[in-house]
Amino acid sequence: MKSGTVAVIGKANAGKSTLINVLVGEKVAIVSPKPQTTRDRILGILTRDDHQIVFVDTPGIYRQRNALTARMMKTTETTAKDVDAILFVHDGHAGLSEDDLALILRYEALGLPLLIAYTKIDIMPKEKIPGDIKALFDAGVTADVYPVSARKGVNLKKLEQAIAELLPEGGPLYPEDIISDRSEKFMIAELMREKILLKYEKEIPHGVAVVVNKFERHENGAYEIDLDIVCEKKNHKAILIGKQGRALKETASFARADMEKFLGAKVFLTVYVKVREDWRDKATLMKEFGYGEED
Template identity: 45%
Template sequence: MDIKKSGMIAIVGRPNVGKSTLTNALVGEKIAIVTNKPQTTRNRICAVVNKNGCQYVFLDTPGLHKARTRLGDYMVKVVRESVADVDAVLLLVEPIDHIGGPEAELIQRIKSLHVPAVLVINKIDTVEKEKLLSVMQVYGAAHDFAAILPISAKNGEGVDELLELLSQFLPEGPQLFPEDMITDQPERQICAEILREKLLLCLDKEIPHGTAVELTRFSEREDGVVELDATIYCEKASHKGIIIGKGGAMLKKISSLARSDMERFLDAKVFLQTWVKVKENWRDNLNLIHNFGYRDE
């Protein structure tokens, strides 16, 4: 494909608004983990889409929230910095005709940086179409958005129109990433995230937010089987017991779900071994936060 325009677009919004679902819909492949729990995304994920002579580089960011730990501070910093030095910002909101704290803060940031912004109203499959007018009016009064577009990232409605709309913000110039590259995330990082996604899906309440995953081995055998060793860290001994489950049943379930997703992603048979270790209050320990891959760019 002959790329004539390329640029970077930050996807921002409050937790659980559908940023990662939209990222995956735009790419057409699962590169960002998705759960119904807030603060699933911790790092900034780069997603690359090549279409109609354009290369779009989307930055999927953590949800803007009130930080309560050093990990939370890091996630909020990632969001704020992602809005700078991009060609456009995509503010993703829910179809609610009221501007909440995170949205107000992001609009302020967009204004201060004088960056073009598109308001995207997600989850339109969950409301009556008439409701969207009042949502558009409320946000239209708060900021002079370059465009306002209702979509459903979940079922793909409006996603192609969104790409078409965003092409106007891309400057002319060569591609930023190779054509066969869809993300800047290494395979081992995506596999670690897949395992963390299953922890979020299978476990209740606060436990999954206190977990981190470290891949200590990622190697391919001669027969093509990928061998992975993963350590799940949690913050309390009682959490460790819950993650492992009675007779190891919960850990087996989590590992099995993760393995099948990893096999789909790597297009190879995967042999996965998992361990659970306790690291108390790791979310407030900067060294451990960095060790688990949450680093400043």
């Protein structure tokens, strides 16, 4: 059996988390059209008869502007050095810049087995693909390139097989029924954050942390969940809540529906909005909200 860890690396918004979710067959990481959706390393584990691929989702490469984004970039850098292979995800639809080429070459230089998933081919002209692949090779990239679409499920079997072949021989690293290393409580907080990313504009979602204070299952099977949405400015709080609380009510009910689907049970959700001025630059607050020093 082939088994090992694969860091999934690429620019913010490239489609890393979407690709992992589709390959694993379950939602292990939240997804949004905004960059910097993923903040932590999250495992997505795919087990078959002849291989186990432990995908490590990482924060996408993007501007660092505060202690939180600096921590995110550090997470990505350290993850890339501590795995059996790298899956570099490139957004084909966004085009191929000099910057992209340099980034791919930088990860190739780490010396680990590396594959490139050239994704989102469902929303771009197919004629562009060969030219981009040639540009990669001309720039000195030696990795194999797999044009895929996570959304339409194109070429994913081939990609999975190619990834498995990069991995060492060995037994499974995790029991076969485990698909992630993250708790239900973590996913609940992330699902709330996902809906905020989808509903609000500009800096607001990037300045939000979600803290679950109560996560209890009642005898009848229903969950009681209380959580805080922490934002970094007073005016953000007003926007999050909206006129007569309408915006928050809508976002919370959108999140609750997804939480019920995820937990397979009824959810009673209570949401509070709190302000912690500029928490993204304050180590103690970051730690309190789940973004502490990594070991």
